[in-house]
Structure formats: C-alpha cells, structure tokens
Amino acid sequence: MMSLSEQNASAAGVKLAAEARNITKRFGRTVALNDVGIEIHDGESHALVGRNGAGKSTLVSILTGLQAPDSGEVTFGGVAAPTLSDRDGWRHNVACVYQRSTIMPALSVAENLFINRQGRTLISWSRMRRQAAELLESFDVNVDVTLPASDLTVEQRQLVEIARALSAGARFIILDEPTAQLDGPAIERLFERMRTLQDNGITFLFISHHLEEIYEVCQKVTVYRDARHILTAPVSELGRAELVDAMTGEPGGLHVPGAASRAAVDAKTPVALELRELSGDAFHDVSLKVRTGEVIGFAGSASSGKHQIAETIYGLRRPSAGEVLVNDRKVKPGSVPDALRNKIGCVPRDRHHQGLVLGLTIAENAAMTVLAKLGPFGTVPPGQLALVGSKAIESYDIVASGPDQPVSDLSGGNQQKVVMARALADDPSVLVLINPTAGVDVKSKESLLGVVDRVARDGSAVVVISDELDDLRVCDRVLVLFHGEVAHEFGRDWTDQDLVAAIEGVTEQ
C-alpha cells in the first residue's frame, strides 16, 4: 500500500486533471470526509471505490462544486477551483453523470444538450436541433434529438449526458455508478466509449461497486473507507483480494456462501414452486420446479425477460399463459395479495420505487406485508410493530438506532436488508429476490447472501434474479435466459467464463 504522500512524490511533474487536498467535510456531527485527498492525472481513468458511507458521494459533490468543503482545496489542472456560485467555471472544468438523472424528461434531447446555453437572444430551434444532431453524431450516438428525453433508454441518457458535458468544454468527467442500471452489452459499449474518449485526452473518475469493472477500464484506483483515504495504487499492482481488504478493512475478501455447503436437493424433496409453461411480458413457455431448500438463479441480459418472470411469479405482472403453483396450489394470476396468501415473499427490483416507503420507520416497513396479522381484528398494536422491527434489526444485521428510525436515514445496504426483512416477515415458502444486492457494499452483500443461504437451509424455495455472479454462487441451479427462453442450465459447478458467455449469448453462435 502506498500512502498519499508517496503518491505525491511519484507524481511530481505529471499534470493533474483534478486534485483535492486535505478535504474535510462535516454534516452536523457526522464526518463525511476526514482530511482526504485524491489526485487524478491527465488522461487516466481513475476508480474511486469504497463501501456505502465511505464518503464517495460527498467527494463527488465537492469535486463538482455542489458543496464547499469545510477545509481543504480543489484544483483543476493546477489552478484553484472557481467559487461555488460560478457554475460556468465549474462546468468548464468538470462534469458528472450522476446516479440520479440530470435530464429534464419533458424537454427534447436537443434542448437537454443545450440547456441554459441556448443563446442570449431568440432561440433558433432549427439551429439548435441541427447542432444537437451534429454533436451526437460526432459521438456516434444514434438518437433522434427531437424526442423528449423521457423516451431515452438509460444507456442513451448517459451518452447524452456525457456528450453534454464534453460540449460544455469539460475534459474531466465523473461517472457515478454508471453501470448500475445497464446490462452487459451496454456496459461493454460504455467502456469502449470511455477508452476512445480517453485516447482523445479525456480524464475519468469512475465510481462503481463492481470491482471487475475497475480492472477492466481503470488504470488507478483510490479506496476510501469510513470517510478516510486508505490507498491509491495502479490497478495492475493491486490484487482483487487486497482491494477488497482495503475497502472492508478486514482481510479475507468477500465471503459469499456457496451452494456446495448445503446438502444436495434430491428428486424426492417436495416441490415448493412450480411454473407450468408460463408465458408473459418478454418471456415465453418457461417451466420450472423449485424444491424446498433449493435456490434457483436466473441470469440473463436486461432484455432477457428474467425480471419479468420474477415479477409474474409475485403477481406484479399478469401472465399471458401458463400457471404458477405454490405447494401444488394454483396462485391467482397477476394478484400480489394472492401471492402473499400463498406465502410468496419478494424483494422487488428497485428498492426506492417498489421496496420501501422511505419516510416510514424500519418497523413499519418490515411489517408492511404482515400488518393484518399483528393484532386481533386487524389492529396494529405498537408493541407488536416495534417487535417486528427490532427482530428485523437483529436477524438481518441492520445498522440502525432502533426500530423507530425512518429508513430514509439508512445506507443503501441497510435499506436493502429492511426490504429483505419485509419479504421474509411472513416466513414465505417461496422467496423471489430481484437484484438483491444491487448498489450495496461488500459487507451488506455478504450478510444479505448469508440470509439467502439461511432461508434455504430452513426449507424455503428461493429464486434469485441477478446480474451479479456473486449473487448466483449461492444457487443450486442457474438458468440463463436469452430472449425470453431458457437457453442454458448450470448446476452448482459453473465457471464465471461459462456463465458470462451464456448470458451474452456467445455460445449460441
């Protein structure tokens, strides 16, 4: 491990695209950044990693001029950063593609590209559209500029945001978890584009929870932990285990329970979940038996239909044909209440939209699916409610001040644990997990996957839908979907290469 000062020494003479020195930032009593720094050399792709709460987002908002540090300084190309009110000055130095979209959905792509730069006098719409089309063409982004931005895919939106940043003159671009919502091929295209831009002298700060991506696209990596700078090193000199150690502060890397530690499921075990020739949105004719204690994984690209299958099982979508059976009883199609009655639990795709009511407390969120069963005659006794909350905190290892804390105060990993607690509140016999570890840090990931393993041992059937290979290691079988059909089936002994090849459809050709 190299310290920052050693880095400073070795970096002497190299031009820095951006630098932050001795930054400290407090929010009330929490220290978000404690005397940290980062040096981003001209023309490199620099990764910034750390667990949730490590201070990455705060650093991004300081580097983009949205917040002022309490102490410390930011420079771009050796020149001190402009004042916070000088937005134009910041825009020439740095641009950020945030996790949250900075697109105005109702406005056209063209206007989004030139927002607040439409000119001083009368706007010429035809000229703006032409310039927008030329701009996007120069980046090889194939989008109709007259479309409202809300029609764009996530991938197209990011490209438009990158193009907007570059056209404003910024040569240093921060990508804040750009891959979180993209599927495999789109991620590859993004990386390809990053490399091309890098060849043209653009500097990137790349933030991601997927460590593999860092090895693929970055040259340097900086690790933050608990608001402190831990290390900065060339990616090629840092092993994966070391990187994870630096992030978690514990040696040993990611401990994900594997399926092999559980007893094998044989054909005599009763079937908990059965799909009979199920067809629906974006998938067709899927038949499957999941036995109690078995964990099944669904993998595939974003367009493979894997989310749709999961949402159909839970009743969020209505199948067009076929049926879902739980313990040999038919589940009413397209009905979440009936899925709950049949003891199907679900961690939905997006915890912010479908998983949690952010303003409510941990207890209220965790008990949401069992509210009717807490007290006599459907009453909700506060004591019972608090009990569900504190049990959830205890069993799922949620870091919180108590069951009365609103979930909006929790970190992403802990929020996801609350979603998990809610899915498990009614002791489901079938558990459907969609992207269960999306956007959570390494520790939370371990703990969430540990819960999956535990639930399977306790005799539930589990279906895991995920893009992350780590999530699939816990599975007894992994089904790979391709264009809505099961293309491959793996047992417990798949390799990363085989699975990824199957997901990308490489083996099809």
Added chain:
Amino acid sequence: MTKMITPDTVAVPASNRRPQLRLARFRDLALVPAIIVLIVIGALISPDFLTVDNLTNVLQQQSALALLVLAEAMILITGKFDLSLESTIGFAPVLAIALVEPASAHGLGTQWPEWMAIPLCLLIGAAIGAFNGLLILKFQLSAFIVTLGMLITVRGLHVGVSGGSSLFQLPQSFMYLGFEKWFGLAASVWIALIAFVIGIVVLSYFRQGRSLYAIGGNVDAAKAAGIRTDAVVWTVLIIGGILAALAGILETGRLGAIGANMGEGMIFTVFAAAVIGGISLNGGKGTLFGALCGVLMLGLIQNLLTIMRVDGHWFGAINGVIILIALVLSRVTSGKAQE
C-alpha cells in the same frame, strides 16, 4: 472541438430512430378542434352566438381569468403553486384605491395622487408574489400551504380594508383599461392577448423562458446547468402577482366596481383551465398556448350555457362535469398517466 472525438467502434442500438408522428407536438393544439366544435354547436343552437358582439363579449369576460391562468401556468411550469392569486385580484385594487381615495370613500386617509392607483396596484401584486417567494424559497415551505395561507390572509385584508362593502367611487384612470375599446376590441382583450403573446414568445424562444421548464422538470439538473433557480422562481412568482393585480384592474373596469368577494372561488377555474390546457401540476410540462385554449374553451362553454338559457343554478354542476370530461379526454389523447 468535439469533432475529433469520433469513436467508430461502437454504436448504440437505434431503437428510437424510427420516424414517427410526433403526437406531443400536436398536444398543444389538442383543444383547437374542441373549440371549433363548440363554436359550430353554438352557431347551430342560436343565431345570437356567432355575432361579433357576443364573441367579443366572451373574450372580454375571460380576459381577467386569462391573465390569472397565464400567471398560474408559468408558476406551475416551474413546479410551484400559487393559490393566493385569487385574493390578489381583489385586494391589490382595493388597497390601491384605499390609498388614493378620501376616507369618505373607504380611503385610508393618505389620499395620494389618483394617477398612482394603477402603479400602486401592480406594486401590491408584486409585493404579494415576492412575499410568497420569500416563504417558499428562503424558508423552504411548501408552496401549496404557503399560498393557501396567503389566500386566506389577503382575502381577509381585502374585507378589512374595504369594510366588507363594494367600492364604487373609483378614479377614472383606474376604470379606463377595463371598459375602453381599442380598434373596436376591448382594451382588456388586447392586454390579455399581448400578455399571452409575450409569454409564449419568452417561454418558447428565450433561454430565460426555457429555464422555467428546466426547473420544473428537474431542479437539481437545472442548478447543475448553471440556472439560478431561486432567482427564476422568485421572478415568476412576482410576475404572477403583477399579472393578478393587472387582472384585478381589468375586472374592476369591466364591472365598474370592486366587489367585496371579487375573485372568490376563481382559483379553481384557473387550475381547471391550466390543466385542461395541458399544464402538468408536477411542473416542467405544458405550453401557454395550451393554457390559453383552456381559458377560451371554458369561456365558450359558459357562454353557450347562458345563450341556451340554462338555469343559472345548474352552472356549477355542469361546469364541473365538463371539466372532468375534458380531463379524461386530455388523459386519453396524451396517453400518459396524469401524476
């Protein structure tokens, strides 16, 4: 500058490339056929309908409402709310009159020169808008509840200053805009029309106007793009107050007096006209032309009901049903759920 960067190895799937009929663009014109249908129906029902007198009458009756809708539409586009406009329309003229008239005519005793009545009135409107802005932007209160409080307060001030009675003794200058005709059309109609034309041009062809949409669509993104969002919203709220005060002057001139309940209940019609015209209550969507069409449609319906001699007691119910139908129709034609 960006020309050199031409990655040729990658291409994004061109799923959205298909040339398609852009429904969104016609959305603004969605009410035009409805207005034409109303005019045809009117012409068939009564020979009195399609006369210059009647139609200019409709326009004049709607001019004050139109100004309020213009103000509300701009405020809604920035993602804010102003309920207090309906109180401003009455209070701004009342206070302005009270400051210039003698105590015998409900004056406050200041007796400032009469020519000051109109500037004072507009200034009062601006002050109410600025005060709303202070509470909403600096104290970070919800626009809905702030302006609801202001609606009640300003209405109360109106009643307090006027002593609960209608004011009939008004300076000539104050009445002028409301009943004078320019080129054969009521001055108030010209004023509303000019205000709308200015609004449409600014909101379609000026950076400052487009920033309203940016703020309403995604305020963080607007900030990141360098738009001074607070300053813009504040300006819009102040302009809204001024337009409401101007509407008060026009309405005063048209009626020849300031009623103790002038403007009461008007805000519901204002919102209905704006939403029917395609303005989103969530901000960032809709055009002023659409809002204008919303006003005209409601005005024509009102006029038709009068001409058909429908019992006035039923107007409220009929108006409400028509507003609901219009909303359902606009939901169906736009194809998107109304948030």
